[in-house]
Every structure is written in structure tokens, then in C-alpha cells.
Amino acid sequence: MLGLFSIYISFFTIDKLEIQNIDVELHVNGDNAYEYIRDQLDIGYRIPGTEERKNCAIYFISKFQEIESNFTYILHNFTTHSTECQNVLFKLNQNYGNIIILGAHYDSRAKATKDPNPLNRSYPVPGANDGASGCAVLIELARVFYQRRINLSCQVWFLFFDAEDQGRDNAYGIDNWGWCEGSKAFVDEINSFYNSETENLDCMILLDMVGGENLRFIKEQYSTSSLLDELFAVGRRLGYTEQFPSNPTTASIMDDHQAFVNIGIPSADLIINFWDNPHWPYHHTTQDNLTHISNVSLEITGKTVEQFIYNNYLNNTANTYKGNYPWHENINILNLELVIFLIGILSICGVVIAVIYFKRKDTYNEETHLS
Numbered sequence: 001m002l003g004l005f006s007i008y009i010s011f012f013t014i015d016k017l018e019i020q021n022i023d024v025e026l027h028v029n030g031d032n033a034y035e036y037i038r039d040q041l042d043i044g045y046r047i048p049g050t051e052e053r054k055n056c057a058i059y060f061i062s063k064f065q066e067i068e069s070n071f072t073y074i075l076h077n078f079t080t081h082s083t084e085c086q087n088v089l090f091k092l093n094q095n096y097g098n099i100i101i102l103g104a105h106y107d108s109r110a111k112a113t114k115d116p117n118p119l120n121r122s123y124p125v126p127g128a129n130d131g132a133s134g135c136a137v138l139i140e141l142a143r144v145f146y147q148r149r150i151n152l153s154c155q156v157w158f159l160f161f162d163a164e165d166q167g168r169d170n171a172y173g174i175d176n177w178g179w180c181e182g183s184k185a186f187v188d189e190i191n192s193f194y195n196s197e198t199e200n201l202d203c204m205i206l207l208d209m210v211g212g213e214n215l216r217f218i219k220e221q222y223s224t225s226s227l228l229d230e231l232f233a234v235g236r237r238l239g240y241t242e243q244f245p246s247n248p249t250t251a252s253i254m255d256d257h258q259a260f261v262n263i264g265i266p267s268a269d270l271i272i273n274f275w276d277n278p279h280w281p282y283h284h285t286t287q288d289n290l291t292h293i294s295n296v297s298l299e300i301t302g303k304t305v306e307q308f309i310y311n312n313y314l315n316n317t318a319n320t321y322k323g324n325y326p327w328h329e330n331i332n333i334l335n336l337e338l339v340i341f342l343i344g345i346l347s348i349c350g351v352v353i354a355v356i357y358f359k360r361k362d363t364y365n366e367e368t369h370l371s
């Protein structure tokens, strides 16, 4: 019965949303994104405080400058645990007041704390999926949105976080580091990155582990449900029903979107089941390398975000939300529909009972009459 409920609820919440501009050709290319992961892995392990981490930030700048030589960027330097860290922010279409933040972390984990071989657990994680995949899709989206920038009625931020992945798991981690230090540091100073009088942070979409084989997104519970539901609806409308299943696993994941949720910005985490997943069991192991990356998964993620932006901001000059977000904070549509569903079931039960009652009464009357 519970299963029946969830099938019913998912059907209603995910598939009912109407998607605009669905006929626009999508340009995100998974092969490009795959190469951007290879580039990041070629740089080396992007551990906070290392030359490789710095070189990776320089790599992002060079990729954005390939798109436009004077692409606007801001380096956000911060120090955590006496280590110099750096978030990197690129801004497209600064003439628009409505801002969409697309984020991913670019640090890779210093220790493979979940490696099945205990001897490997002091080695670093290559971070092909955990880190590099989200960054690769951001670069590809920047290339694609730049080509259509004139038709987009929003500003897009591409935000690369440092120091996300050095926290503690399996009882040991990296010397007192927490998770998501980069996004917390960024949000602490968010007012210095935009003008709240003239600009509005509409939403934040985080891409984390979006390039592995057998991609299957979960319904992450800290995410703003209406925003995540729309991303699922867009993905399913594009035919990616395996990657955006109607019965997704649900879980609450500490990730870089949380800091944004906490200050009231609708935010969603596109992430997989990474803790108990026989189809991609490489999280925080030395096996999180290019071998288990799929250009198809990268393309599906990228095209879904591409279509999401077109759904809301392509040729749509009427959209000036100004604090009135289209993605309200977790209006729980699920509960509302559950109530409607229960009322429906009760009504049907009532009718059935009434029919049985009157039938019996008739039979009784007939019997009485006969006797």
C-alpha cells in the first residue's frame, strides 16, 4: 500500500509540470565534458593548499577565456585550518538582475577513506566523479549559454567551490576539517558578490557526482522541493526517466547547497546514491577515476540544466521575480496531494458502503415481501 502511495504521489508531482521551450535544440556535449574531466585529472590531485588546486583554478580561468577573452571572474580567497583556499566565480550576462547560481566543488579528497583495500586509504582520491564531473558540466554549460546569452533573460553564475570534500567519514578524516567549507565561506560574504538592491539570487543548482556510469539521481531532502521537482520534471520530459526516476531514493546530504538554503535561496542538489550503490561503488576510493565516467551521464545532466534555464529564462523578458521566487521554499505539494488522495479513497469507500447498504436493504425488502 505504501508503495502504491509513492507511485501515485511521484506520478503527480514529477510529471505534471509544463515545460516551456522544449523544442529548442540542446547543445551540451558529453564528449566535451568528458575531456574537461580528463584535463582536471591531468593537473593532479586538487587538494586544498596544493599547487595542483591552484593550477586547477587557473585551468578554469583559461577555459572561460577560451569562451570569451574577458569573461568576468572573481577569485574568492579564504583561509581555513591555516590553509589558503579559493572559490572561483564566473559571471555571464551581468546586465540582468535575476541570478541563477550553478555550482560544483573542484577540490578532490586528500584520502580515499572508503577504499576497499585498507592500504589505499591514505592515498588521495582522483575525484573524476566526486568533484571534476560537476565542474566539467559547468564549463560546458558556460560554452553553451554564452552562445545563447542574448536570448537569456538572466545572469548565470558558474561557481567552483574549494574545500568541500575534506571532512570526516568512516571514523577518520582530514585533521578536523569540516565538509563544505568553501560554500560556507562564500555565503558568509555573499553580499560582496552582488547588489541586493538591483539583483536577485533566484536559485542555486549544485552538481555533485553527475558523471558516473549508471547515473540515477536521488531526491535530496535539504533541497528546495519545488526546485528539485522541476529539475526532475525537465529531465523526465527530455526522456531521461532512468536518471530521474519516478521513485527516487530519498536522503539528506550535507553538501554545498545547504549554505544557500540556510540563507533562503531556493537550492537543489543533483547527486546520486553514493553510500550504498552497487552500480557506482567508487565514492572516496582510489577507483573514482576516468574508467567509471560516462559521457552520456555528463550530457544528460548538462542538457537537463540547459533545458531548465530555457524553461524559465529563454526569450522571457517578463520574468523579473524580484524576491518573489518561482520556487517557493518547500511548499509541500506531497502532503496536499496525499490529503486529496485520501479524500478520494474515503469518498470511494463511502459510495461502496452506501451501494452495499442499499442493495442489502433492497434484498431484505424483497425477501420480506416474498415471505
Ligand SMILES: [Zn+2]
Pocket (backbone or CB within 6 Å): 109, 130, 165, 284
Ligand atoms: Zn566527496
